[in-house]
Amino acid sequence: MHRGVAVPLYLDIHNVPGAGADDLRRAHEADMAVQSRHGVDYKKYWHNEKCGKVFCLVDAPSREAAIRVHEESHGLRPEKMIEVDPDLVEGFLGGGDDDHGAALLPGTHTGERDPAIRSVMFTDIVGSTEMAQRLGDDVAMALLSAHDDIVRRAVTGHNGRVIKHTGDGIMAVFLSSFHAVKAACEIQGAVGGLEEDERRPAFQVRIGAAAGEPIERDNDFFGSTVNLAARLCARADPGTVLVTSGIAEMCLGKGMRFSELREATLKGFDEPVRTRQVVITC
The missing domain is CATH 3.30.70.1230 (Nucleotide cyclase, GGDEF domain)
Incomplete structure (x- = not known):
């Protein structure tokens, strides 16, 4: 999906204590499998293992549409969802990500995952x-x-x-x-x-x-x-x-x-x- 001026960008926050990298990869892949039916594009995610939180960056026509994707794919509703200022898109998308959509820690070459924004x-x-x-x-x-x-x-x-x-x-x-x-x-x-x-x-x-x-x-x-x-x-x-x-x-x-x-x-x-x-x- 390509961003248009009418499609908001959101950051949703999940509380997932004990979740591992494989669990998050499967959840992200499940989101991607159904997101097109709701006009949603889950771009990538960050995992702060110490805090037990996951942050997902998503293009969606509404908060409700983004949440429906989570509910349909794996049932994990976010505890918060924040609309991100469109002018900050490049800031949120800076740095790399792996083949599964997990954000990588900038400045490293070891595939270490970025814990958060x-x-x-x-x-x-x-x-x-x-x-x-x-x-x-x-x-x-x-x-x-x-x-x-x-x-x-x-x-x-x-x-x-x-x-x-x-x-x-x-x-x-x-x-x-x-x-x-x-x-x-x-x-x-x-x-x-x-x-x-x-x-x-x-x-x-x-x-x-x-x-x-x-x-x-x-x-x-x-x-x-x-x-x-x-x-x-x-x-x-x-x-x-x-x-x-x-x-x-x-x-x-x-x-x-x-x-x-x-x-x-x-x-x-x-x-x-x-x-x-x-x-x-x-």
């Missing part, structure tokens, strides 16, 4: 250039050091990975959207709790995050998901965390709160992107 997060110190010019390089470095310490502690504390500095911020990647949001909240809480001193003035941070399957190369990440996370960071208000609606939906039932859905027009994306602001309570 990634959540990419960017931080940005608000007004850092102006503060450096006004207060001097020593103060700017003290400010940057405080930011880096807070971000690194939060990222590693929530099973994330710091990828690189971006001048006045940091890029990090998480396997869990929930952990990405928790880390972002922790960063904002820690920055807001810093006491101003002579060496370093008070400062604010903006944070943006998006989920997808970015391309990994040479210890860095590239692609639409990365670009979107950076755009969301630039769009976020000082002291806030702005995420895609997909990240918010992946946090359902986990105690996180988000603002009402809004659409944002972002540079480099043809269609408005659905966003949610995190209600920071942590």
Whole structure:
């Protein structure tokens, strides 16, 4: 099936503790055997064995049609189904897959399967250039050091990975959207709790995050998901965390709160992107 503008793209999430690679391969093949009758195209899947979850990427005219394929083929209904922004298709389809539709871990040549999509997060110190010019390089470095310490502690504390500095911020990647949001909240809480001193003035941070399957190369990440996370960071208000609606939906039932859905027009994306602001309570 070729994607058309009228066919949504979904990511469904199954809770399958104890399932093995052969079980998932057979389930995916069963989906493919009946999907054409429902106008559905199950593209590939990720298996996070540690968490006992499977993520399936699917073209379907509706959520109901995609679920009917699962019900008819093997009876396993997803616990969640998230509509993915069409502009992120390439991000989700990046990387390879094996002959059975299982996503492979990018950057490997051993056929190791990819456990899940990634959540990419960017931080940005608000007004850092102006503060450096006004207060001097020593103060700017003290400010940057405080930011880096807070971000690194939060990222590693929530099973994330710091990828690189971006001048006045940091890029990090998480396997869990929930952990990405928790880390972002922790960063904002820690920055807001810093006491101003002579060496370093008070400062604010903006944070943006998006989920997808970015391309990994040479210890860095590239692609639409990365670009979107950076755009969301630039769009976020000082002291806030702005995420895609997909990240918010992946946090359902986990105690996180988000603002009402809004659409944002972002540079480099043809269609408005659905966003949610995190209600920071942590």
